[in-house]
Amino acid sequence: MxxxxxxxxxxxxxxxxxxxxxxxxxxxxxxxxxxxxxxxxxxxxxxxxxxxxxxxxxxxxxxxxxxxxxxxxxxxxxxxxxxxxxxxxxxxxxxxxxxxxxxxxxxxxxxxxxxxxxxxxxxxxxxxxxxxxxxxxxxxxxxxxxxxxxxxxxxxxxxxxxxxxxxxxxxxxxxxKSFESIVKSNLEQKRILTIGRLSPQKGIDYLLDLIVVLKDRLHGWKFILVAQDDLFTVDELKQWIAEKQIGHLIDLYPPTSKIVDYYLQSSIYLMTSRNEGLPMVLIEAMECGLPCVSFDCETGPADIIQDGVSGKLVPTFNLERMADSVLALTDDATRKMMGVNAAASVEKFxxxxxxxxxxxxxxxxxxxxxx
Structure with a gap:
């Protein structure tokens, strides 16, 4: 010893x-x-x-x-x-x-x-x-x-x-931060990323409802969901997606240890959790230069995202405000300005x-x- x-x-x-x-x-x-x-x-x-x-x-x-x-x-x-x-x-x-x-x-x-x-x-x-x-x-x-x-x-x-x-x-x-990424996303891919377990806490039901709200307002954008079985299964998720008729707007992927690739190939990170501690996915996404949109649940997102600077904080469960925030980040200039700020802001982690x-x-x- x-x-x-x-x-x-x-x-x-x-x-x-x-x-x-x-x-x-x-x-x-x-x-x-x-x-x-x-x-x-x-x-x-x-x-x-x-x-x-x-x-x-x-x-x-x-x-x-x-x-x-x-x-x-x-x-x-x-x-x-x-x-x-x-x-x-x-x-x-x-x-x-x-x-x-x-x-x-x-x-x-x-x-x-x-x-x-x-x-x-x-x-x-x-x-x-x-x-x-x-x-x-x-x-x-x-x-x-x-x-x-x-x-x-x-x-x-x-x-x-x-x-x-x-x-x-x-x-x-x-x-x-779980990793350092010298390379940042170019924010030119029309991909909105969410990563999470299929549990009520992660609010995947709100994500699906949000896609319904946005399906006729987003043009050319896709939602990317990296999902892991938990209290719900991916098979159940696929059934809900089919029932809401949004399968053409969302691509599902399994968990991977090479998650950085998903961040770098996306342009917006979206989180619809009901509650959090200090969500690593937001820190990781911002490390890769992604502006984030998140419900402002009681703890976590506000410790990471500066509203209007590095992303958008939305009153919890307000889908219309969430939809407006996502649409705001589809503007190239706004998205890229917030992406630069996002990457700089997570140095404190x-x-x-x-x-x-x-x-x-x-x-x-x-x-x-x-x-």
Whole structure:
């Protein structure tokens, strides 16, 4: 051992082509220069994104407790998973555990309720606090779990202010750009790009409704959707597209590790999410010089897009305003001016800048642990 602090990231799995997974892999990889870094998956899966050679990879075989049908089966599976995780942690010494998922934080907290943790437990939230999918009792349980952590990392100051008021130690560290692109889109292709999982959160239903609104107003433009099965499937999506009679306006593609090509071959990025944390797709699109149009959901887009400068922020779920914003960017001069501004504006998310924030934060936690 070379005396470096041991940092262990814990997640469900890495074989998903998602922003959270890409950020985790990139963050772990650049921290491996300064720390001994590992990633633990709750199930064995090959990472969709390449992992740095300095990162140690581990997995356990959790039972997917929440996928069980009955409450009793869920409870048995959850207890079993906690025991498996505890055995792993007993066999692998670490200084800091960073939970990349609220479900994972839950397992760690409940697994150490009656014992002292020999490591700092840090939660890393990737979704906004006011997530509509976590309400009522679920919200109370989540707040309880987060209060048991040693620290919490969030993506926006908006959420940090909320957690501060709850008495939770919190630090804001935005996501870093996942790549640098010297080449920018020439913004001459009549292609409007959207990338996302097929879940209610991503608002693909609003995207389809928007295309219906625009189908007689856009001339020569195509919508490009890179979609991944989630709560809905691509087959279901194709059925909805057929029902709305917009198949001639939209092309579907599967997830790919070469997503940069899609950005560079498009001219506008469009996001219709109901809620977000700090959406990587907007940062990536702007890195490639694309102006973005997005619903101004509570957290995320406004931290990235400057309305009227690098793109358009639209009142949430207002399809007519969204349609007008897309049409405004079909003007060549407007689109290219905003594209230049977009590329310049995401320098604040550079890997060098964000890595220094992570290093400073982790070094500060060491000093606190030694007190």
């Amino acid at each position: 070379d005396g470096k602090r041991n940092i262990l990231f814990v997640c469900r799995r890495l074989n998903i082509a998602g922003g959270k997974e890409r950020v985790l892999v990139n963050t772990a990889s650049f921290l491996a220069d300064s720390f001994q870094v590992g990633i633990l998956q709750l199930t064995q899966a090959d990472s969709f994104y390449p992992v740095g050679t300095g990162v140690d990879m581990y997995h356990i075989e959790a039972s997917n407790a929440f996928g069980k049908r009955s409450i009793a089966a869920k409870l048995r599976g959850f207890i079993q998973d906690i025991k498996i995780l505890r055995r792993f942690m007993q066999d692998h010494s670490t200084d800091v555990v960073i939970s990349v998922d609220y479900f994972v934080s839950w397992m760690f907290v409940l697994g150490t309720l009656f014992s002292k943790r020999p490591y700092l437990l840090i939660g890393w939230e990737h979704i906004g606090y006011n997530n509509p999918w976590v309400q009522g009792l679920g919200r109370k349980l989540k707040n309880y779990i987060l209060k048991q952590l040693d620290h919490l990392v969030v993506l926006t100051r908006h959420d940090a202010d909320i957690y501060n008021k709850m008495g939770i130690p919190v630090t804001t560290i935005p996501n870093a 550079s890997l060098e800048r964000i890595s220094k924030q992570w290093q400073g934060f982790l070094n500060a936690t060491k000093k606190k642990a030694e007190c």
